[in-house]
Amino acid sequence: MRLDLDSVSVALGGTPVLDRISLTVHSGQFVALAGPNGSGKSTLLRTVYRARRPDSGTVRADGRDLWSLPAAETARDIGVLTQEQHSGFELTVAETVALGRTPHLGLFDRLTRADHAAIGEAVERTGLTAFTGRRVGELSGGERQRVLLARALAQQPRLLVLDEPTNHLDLRHQLDLLELVRDLGVTVVAALHSLDLAATYADAVAVLKDGELFGYGRPAEVLTPQAIGEVFGVDATVHHDDGATRFVLRPRCVCPDACHWSCRTRRLARTGADAG
Numbered sequence: 693m694r695l696d697l698d699s700v701s702v703a704l705g706g707t708p709v710l711d712r713i714s715l716t717v718h719s720g721q722f723v724a725l726a727g728p729n730g731s732g733k734s735t736l737l738r739t740v741y742r743a744r745r746p747d748s749g750t751v752r753a754d755g756r757d758l759w760s761l762p763a764a765e766t767a768r769d770i771g772v773l774t775q776e777q778h779s780g781f782e783l784t785v786a787e788t789v790a791l792g793r794t795p796h797l798g799l800f801d802r803l804t805r806a807d808h809a810a811i812g813e814a815v816e817r818t819g820l821t822a823f824t825g826r827r828v829g830e831l832s833g834g835e836r837q838r839v840l841l842a843r844a845l846a847q848q849p850r851l852l853v854l855d856e857p858t859n860h861l862d863l864r865h866q867l868d869l870l871e872l873v874r875d876l877g878v879t880v881v882a883a884l885h886s887l888d889l890a891a892t893y894a895d896a897v898a899v900l901k902d903g904e905l906f907g908y909g910r911p912a913e914v915l916t917p918q919a920i921g922e923v924f925g926v927d928a929t930v931h932h933d934d935g936a937t938r939f940v941l942r943p944r945c946v947c948p949d950a951c952h953w954s955c956r957t958r959r960l961a962r963t964g965a966d967a968g
């Protein structure tokens with residue numbers, strides 16, 4: 693699915709949160725959203741999976757206004773993994789993953805062989821085969837996150853929207869998740885806090901700052917030390933190594949009187965080192 697955001701603005705509680713965001717995500721592209729806390733990433737994702745209508749501007753899916761499409765169609769086509777899914781803890785893993793097929797079923801339809809195949813594949817690809825009989829409420833945070841991913845995969849969406857999908861996941865499962873979604877071949881838009889992961893896995897990165905689109909393009913073009921300094925207030929050096937990108941980051945002292953706690957701590961450490 694191709695996505696076109698055209699001058700999307702959103703205000704929450706009277707405060708502008710997104711300011712005229714325009715960007716295109718091509719079909720099959722993996723786009724990472726990066727930006728400091730509160731910069732508007734989740735809000736932007738909500739406009740993309742039709743949870744929040746923009747106050748002005750449009751979101752188009754394959755050229756059609758998202759809000760003019762039948763809700764059943766977007767429910768089928770758009771898979772979502774967010775931090776807000778806190779219900780259904782009494783269900784088993786198998787039951788939860790099967791819910792991914794709901795948008796494909798009529799009111800009285802039973803799961804078909806194809807539905808069961810999609811569910812089985814999602815369970816297997818997320819490494820949950822041994823967990824299918826367990827209740828979701830009894831799982832660890834990372835295991836639960838994988839169940840929610842499996843449910844989104846079972847849906848077989850054309851667009852996958854992920855809000856900090858690597859939260860709770862150990863290192864190996866973070867990489868597994870991103871490799872898995874990158875290789876699905878569907879359009880992916882994911883908010884990621886790790887610049888390393890965004891630069892390594894995404895085709896393009898959109899950087900938000902204070903609700904504005906600071907930059908959008910290939911990771912190497914957008915995630916420059918200068919941009920990272922300006923957006924996140926950290927000094928960065930970039931290292932490319934065997935197909936992966938790593939950023940070495942240090943907090944930048946932006947305040948002349950070292951009023952920020954990290955500046956103060958580092959200045960003290962330096963003074964101590966000098967004295968020694």
Ligand SMILES: Nc1ncnc2c1ncn2[C@@H]1O[C@H](COP(=O)(O)OP(=O)(O)OP(=O)(O)O)[C@@H](O)[C@H]1O
Pocket residue numbers: 704705706707709727728729730731732733734735736
């Ligand atoms: N219901 C609301 N009313 C008022 N302001 C809100 C509301 N919901 C969110 N905001 C504000 O909107 C801004 C953007 O929030 P959003 O959750 O989109 O940011 P984010 O980039 O996803 O942040 P994080 O990295 O912390 O998850 C924040 O300043 C937040 O406080």
